[in-house]
Amino acid sequence: MSGGRFRNALKRTTTRVRGSRLRDARLRAHSRHLLRRLEPPFPFSVTTLCEQLGELRGSPVRLLPWELPADGPFGMLISRDNEDVIIYQANTTKAHQAHIILHEIGHLISYDLAGERPAALSLRTCYSPAEERDAEVVASTIMRVALTVGRRAQRDGLEQPWRSSVYNSIVFDGG
Numbered sequence: 001m002s003g004g005r006f007r008n009a010l011k012r013t014t015t016r017v018r019g020s021r022l023r024d025a026r027l028r029a030h031s032r033h034l035l036r037r038l039e040p041p042f043p044f045s046v047t048t049l050c051e052q053l054g055e056l057r058g059s060p061v062r063l064l065p066w067e068l069p070a071d072g073p074f075g076m077l078i079s080r081d082n083e084d085v086i087i088y089q090a091n092t093t094k095a096h097q098a099h100i101i102l103h104e105i106g107h108l109i110s111y112d113l114a115g116e117r118p119a120a121l122s123l124r125t126c127y128s129p130a131e132e133r134d135a136e137v138v139a140s141t142i143m144r145v146a147l148t149v150g151r152r153a154q155r156d157g158l159e160q161p162w163r164s165s166v167y168n169s170i171v172f173d174g175g
């Protein structure tokens with residue numbers, strides 16, 4: 001590869017990385033903003049989070065456990081005109097189910113943010129790597145913030161952990 005071509009390739013890669021970092025930062029900020037708005041109760045529950053999201057979005061987010069084939073996806077999101085349905089593997093642990101559901105919530109939140117709500121029934125199981133990354137960024141942000149705020153609330157006996165100034169100091173350092 002010549003010097004010029006190498007520099008161009010490097011530039012493309014750098015732009016791509018910077019682009020996805022910005023995208024991640026935007027998704028993380030949006031997820032934290034959503035949590036603060038919803039103020040989910042502790043102990044944190046993904047079921048409650050789905051109910052709150054449904055109320056906020058004006059259309060329910062339903063959860064449906066299903067005995068999915070072991071070699072297929074663990075979860076899927078079905079978006080319809082009036083509701084979104086998250087189907088998740090019935091044959092696994094509660095902790096794994098919570099992760100699957102959060103991942104699908106991640107898809108929902110990231111396409112809400114992008115304004116990409118599908119017009120009609122759509123079964124969203126085929127995602128691009130970028131969409132998968134978005135979903136994981138949202139899911140991991142929600143999990144991390146909920147765990148951190150929950151722990152602090154318990155340790156310091158906070159009654160309204162999402163409203164305290166403590167929350168600000170947690171979520172704005174480091175991302």
Ligand SMILES: [Zn+2]
Binds near residue numbers: 103107131132
């Ligand atoms: Zn996914």
